Each structure stands twice: as structure tokens, then as C-alpha cells.
Amino acid sequence: MASNSPAPEGIEIQEPPTAGAWGEWNPTEDTVRPVRGKHRVAKQRGGLARSSTVLGVGVIAAVGASGIATAQDRPQVAISLPSLPGLVTGDNDRQGDGASGQEAEGERGGTIGIIAQQADRGADPGELLRNRILQQADAQHEAAEAKARAEAERAAQVASAQEAKDKLEAARQAAEEAKAQAEAKAAQEAEAARKAAEAAAAQERPAAAAGSWSLPTSAYTLTSHYGASGSMWSSGHHTGLDFAAPTGTPVKAVGAGKITSAGWSGAYGYRIVLQLEDGTEVWYCHLSSMSVTSGSVGSGDTIGRVGATGNVTGPHLHLEVRKGGSTMDPLAWLESKGLDV
Missing domain, CATH: 2.70.70.10 (Glucose Permease (Domain IIA))
Incomplete structure (x- = not known):
């Protein structure tokens, strides 16, 4: 809170200009100067702080008045909303689609212009804006669902391809195992046939030969x-x-x-x-x-x-x-x- 103590002696305070002729006012040596002549007195301790307080109150009051005057003189700022596709009218007809919608938005300035046109026809502007926001939310929701479906289909395709690959690999391994088993069986049969042939040849050969002589039979x-x-x-x-x-x-x-x-x-x-x-x-x-x-x-x-x-x-x-x-x-x-x- 500013103090209302009187200014210290030896300091002359000039009055600020009126609101009509207001400009930026900054205290300087010209506006704040010591009194000349026999009234000059020595500075008292603490006087500068009280003077600064009084000056601050004056500055704040001056700036406030200047701001009010300046705000009153400045032109109004135009506020526009983003154009939202698919504005619906009071009877749920879609607007903004096709050439006619584009021409309307071009004439009246996007969403605000369309709402203004509908408002001129007796529709509730708030309801129109709400419907348009809901349409945009529905469009975003549908886009998200479409994206999710696409991702699910892509994941299903990847899973199907992996499953087909796994089945192909299993079939290849089964074929290799069957081939290995067939080869092993064929090798066993060949070995058995070889042994049988050797046994038959052994029977055809002399059972116990000594020089040029042979036993008359074998396995007897x-x-x-x-x-x-x-x-x-x-x-x-x-x-x-x-x-x-x-x-x-x-x-x-x-x-x-x-x-x-x-x-x-x-x-x-x-x-x-x-x-x-x-x-x-x-x-x-x-x-x-x-x-x-x-x-x-x-x-x-x-x-x-x-x-x-x-x-x-x-x-x-x-x-x-x-x-x-x-x-x-x-x-x-x-x-x-x-x-x-």
C-alpha cells in the first residue's frame, strides 16, 4: 500500500498532465528538482524511499488511465474459427460439400460464415456449431476405426503368411524325414540282400576246401x-x-x-x-x-x-x-x- 506521507522538504513535485494530453511521463531531474534559494534544506534520512513511493503511485495511476484511453481508441480484432467440413443445418442437411458449399464458405468466410448464413435462416448458431463439431468427431472416429481395421487386416495377412511359411517348413521337414527313412530302409534291405547273396555264394562254394578238394555239402x-x-x-x-x-x-x-x-x-x-x-x-x-x-x-x-x-x-x-x-x-x-x- 502506498504511503500518503508528505514529500520531503527540498523536493518539488510537478503535477502530471491531464488525461487528454497524456504522454509517457518519466520522472527526471527536470521534473523533480531541488528548490532554489533560502528554502534549501539538508536531505533527511529515509526521505528518498518516501518520495519513490509517492512517485510509484502516480506512475501506476497514469499508466492505467493511458491504457484505458488506448484500448478505447484501438480497432476491434476479428476472430475466426477453423473451417470444419460437413456442417449440418437445423434439419440435418450436410453443407459445405460440392461447389455450392465451397462458394458459400468463400462468400461468408469458412465455418463462421456458414453458421452466420444458417443463423440468418433462423437456425440456432450454437446448435449448428455443435453439430459440426460432432460431425468432425465422427469423421475422426471413423478414420481411426478404418486405420485400426487396416492394421488388423495387415496383421492378419502377416500371421497368415507366417502360418503358411510354418506349414511349408513342416512339410519340407516331413519330406526330408520320409526320404531319410526310405533311404535307411533301402540301405537295410540292400545290406540284407548282400548278406543273403554272400550266404548263397558260400553255399555254392566248397564248405571246407583244402587244396583242390571240397566237402560234399554244408550245414550238415x-x-x-x-x-x-x-x-x-x-x-x-x-x-x-x-x-x-x-x-x-x-x-x-x-x-x-x-x-x-x-x-x-x-x-x-x-x-x-x-x-x-x-x-x-x-x-x-x-x-x-x-x-x-x-x-x-x-x-x-x-x-x-x-x-x-x-x-x-x-x-x-x-x-x-x-x-x-x-x-x-x-x-x-x-x-x-x-x-x-
């Missing part, structure tokens, strides 16, 4: 030896060596020679007679089939198959070794050739 069991007695043999004793084996087991030539006889021979069933180079005869009896019936053969060649023809109790090879018309022990003879029977 010796059942009846030479000289065994019994009523099953017409001579009262066994004249050969029996190799029990499954029907169809290959029968080999024990050495190089030639086939001198092949055919049915009574109690011997189907028989092949192999004559070796030194004149020794080897009889192969009870055969199921004969592969070679004449001509020369080499050691280990297949000449027939084990069977059960003739006077037998089961499939086996009855092997006899004869020299000079007399039989000899086939086991001893084979072992003399270096064969492990």
Missing part, C-alpha cells in the same frame, strides 16, 4: 557212419557216411572228375556217380534233384541237391567212396584229403 550233421550194423541196410551194415541236411541243400563235387552215371537207382533213390582222375568213384545218393548228369566238373561245383528219395527215414546225403569195386570209409578218405569233416 553226421548221423550214420561207415560200417554201422542194422537191419535197415540189405548188407547188414552201413556202406557209406550220411550227411543230414535240409532238402535242397547244395551237393558239391569233392574233386575234379567226370559224371559217369546219373538217375534213379532203387533203394539209393536219385544217384550221381562221380569218377575222379585216379579212378576213385564217389556216389551221391537220395538226391532230390540233379544239376549235372554228365561231363566234367571241377572241385566244389554243385552237381545236385539233398533229398529223401529211395529207402530213407529223412532228408540226407548218403556218400559212398569206392575204389576197385570195394567200399571204403568216406570219413577217413575225406580227412586224408585235408578236409575237416
Whole structure:
């Protein structure tokens, strides 16, 4: 609050100009000057502060009066609102669309001009502005929804593409696994076939070769030896060596020679007679089939198959070794050739 204390002695205060002739007034040495002559007194302590207070009150009053006068003299400022598309009239008809709407806005100045036109026709300006704002909000809401739908569709497309990619990758992996399984199965079958071929070749080869000699068959069991007695043999004793084996087991030539006889021979069933180079005869009896019936053969060649023809109790090879018309022990003879029977 400004103080109403009197001005200190020695200071002359000029009156401010009237409101009609007002200008910017700033206290200076010319407006505030000491009194000349015998009335000059010494400055009292604290006087400057009281003078400043009084001057401040005067300045504020002067500025206020000047501001009021200036505001009254200044021209009015035009205020315009942004043009909002789609203004509706009192009967909800859209305005501002097409050439006619553009011409109206151009004539009256945007939204304010359109509202003014509608107001001239008796519509409520506040209601018109509210409707136009609501339309703009609806348009923004629809735009946001359209954007959200577009983003959702784009996300769905991305997800669909990723799903298709995943399915394609799964199908590729399944195809690779199926291919690997097929290759493994084919390899196993090939290995089994190779082993079977090797087994068949082993049967075709001499079962136990020693030099140029071969065992008469393979996978066998010796059942009846030479000289065994019994009523099953017409001579009262066994004249050969029996190799029990499954029907169809290959029968080999024990050495190089030639086939001198092949055919049915009574109690011997189907028989092949192999004559070796030194004149020794080897009889192969009870055969199921004969592969070679004449001509020369080499050691280990297949000449027939084990069977059960003739006077037998089961499939086996009855092997006899004869020299000079007399039989000899086939086991001893084979072992003399270096064969492990």
C-alpha cells in the first residue's frame, strides 16, 4: 500500500498532465528538482524511499488511465474459427460439400460464415456449431476405426503368411524325414540282400576246401557212419557216411572228375556217380534233384541237391567212396584229403 506521507522538504513535485494530453511521463531531474534559494534544506534520512513511493503511485495511476484511453481508441480484432467440413443445418442437411458449399464458405468466410448464413435462416448458431463439431468427431472416429481395421487386416495377412511359411517348413521337414527313412530302409534291405547273396555264394562254394578238394555239402550233421550194423541196410551194415541236411541243400563235387552215371537207382533213390582222375568213384545218393548228369566238373561245383528219395527215414546225403569195386570209409578218405569233416 502506498504511503500518503508528505514529500520531503527540498523536493518539488510537478503535477502530471491531464488525461487528454497524456504522454509517457518519466520522472527526471527536470521534473523533480531541488528548490532554489533560502528554502534549501539538508536531505533527511529515509526521505528518498518516501518520495519513490509517492512517485510509484502516480506512475501506476497514469499508466492505467493511458491504457484505458488506448484500448478505447484501438480497432476491434476479428476472430475466426477453423473451417470444419460437413456442417449440418437445423434439419440435418450436410453443407459445405460440392461447389455450392465451397462458394458459400468463400462468400461468408469458412465455418463462421456458414453458421452466420444458417443463423440468418433462423437456425440456432450454437446448435449448428455443435453439430459440426460432432460431425468432425465422427469423421475422426471413423478414420481411426478404418486405420485400426487396416492394421488388423495387415496383421492378419502377416500371421497368415507366417502360418503358411510354418506349414511349408513342416512339410519340407516331413519330406526330408520320409526320404531319410526310405533311404535307411533301402540301405537295410540292400545290406540284407548282400548278406543273403554272400550266404548263397558260400553255399555254392566248397564248405571246407583244402587244396583242390571240397566237402560234399554244408550245414550238415553226421548221423550214420561207415560200417554201422542194422537191419535197415540189405548188407547188414552201413556202406557209406550220411550227411543230414535240409532238402535242397547244395551237393558239391569233392574233386575234379567226370559224371559217369546219373538217375534213379532203387533203394539209393536219385544217384550221381562221380569218377575222379585216379579212378576213385564217389556216389551221391537220395538226391532230390540233379544239376549235372554228365561231363566234367571241377572241385566244389554243385552237381545236385539233398533229398529223401529211395529207402530213407529223412532228408540226407548218403556218400559212398569206392575204389576197385570195394567200399571204403568216406570219413577217413575225406580227412586224408585235408578236409575237416
